[in-house]
Amino acid sequence: MGYRSRFDIIADILHVVSGRAKKTHIMYRANLSHRLLQKYLAEVRRSSLVSYERKGRCYVLTPKGQEFLEHYREYAKRASFVEKQLNHFKLKEMVLEKLCPQR
Amino acid sequence: MGYRSRFDIIADILHVVSGRAKKTHIMYRANLSHRLLQKYLAEVRRSSLVSYERKGRCYVLTPKGQEFLEHYREYAKRASFVEKQLNHFKLKEMVLEKLCPQR
Numbered sequence: 001m002g003y004r005s006r007f008d009i010i011a012d013i014l015h016v017v018s019g020r021a022k023k024t025h026i027m028y029r030a031n032l033s034h035r036l037l038q039k040y041l042a043e044v045r046r047s048s049l050v051s052y053e054r055k056g057r058c059y060v061l062t063p064k065g066q067e068f069l070e071h072y073r074e075y076a077k078r079a080s081f082v083e084k085q086l087n088h089f090k091l092k093e094m095v096l097e098k099l100c101p102q103r
Numbered sequence: 104m105g106y107r108s109r110f111d112i113i114a115d116i117l118h119v120v121s122g123r124a125k126k127t128h129i130m131y132r133a134n135l136s137h138r139l140l141q142k143y144l145a146e147v148r149r150s151s152l153v154s155y156e157r158k159g160r161c162y163v164l165t166p167k168g169q170e171f172l173e174h175y176r177e178y179a180k181r182a183s184f185v186e187k188q189l190n191h192f193k194l195k196e197m198v199l200e201k202l203c204p205q206r
Contacts, residue, residue: 006205007196007199007203010199010203043203043205044203047202047203047204049202049203064202067202068199068202068203071195071198071199071202072199074195075192075195075196075198075199078188078191078192078195079192081188082185082188082189082192085181085184085185085188086185088181089178089181089182089185092174092177092178092181093110093178095174095178096110096113096171096174096175096178099150099152099167099170099171099174100110100113100146100147100150100152100171101150102109102146
């Protein structure tokens, strides 16, 4: 793996925020640069997945954010399944390539 | 589907040749232009999947060609499975995109 998709990053942020969190906390726990955090935080707030609690000065998960996380779980499962299946397919492709190389 | 991969085309040729076949016959049954037939026929002969029978003036499948076809069956099954799974994955991706659009 290693590579995080846009949705992986958003889910990481939402996971941190699900226990309510301050900005620096999110940055640290979701392992993001300040620049990326700003960008993604703006996105999740614009989409109402996260809201800002003025008095606690922290970010909290909304019901829509909760919904996102539920769909994300399925998404992540499918992503890793597809990746595995794709690897099996590529192995089979290599067998054929060996039997009939392209040059 | 529609799009034939290199291995799909080779398998189509081997299927025709498995009942021994003349060149025009292969071209017609495997639905190939003359140019593509020449290219692929050279490849399958170079890889010894197909051999030419001088007296019958036709092409025949070799044991290695038979082996290729057996692996190809598994390859094709996996290809269509991966394609289906990838579509399921993309649907899930669209759900997330809708919950958090990128702009």
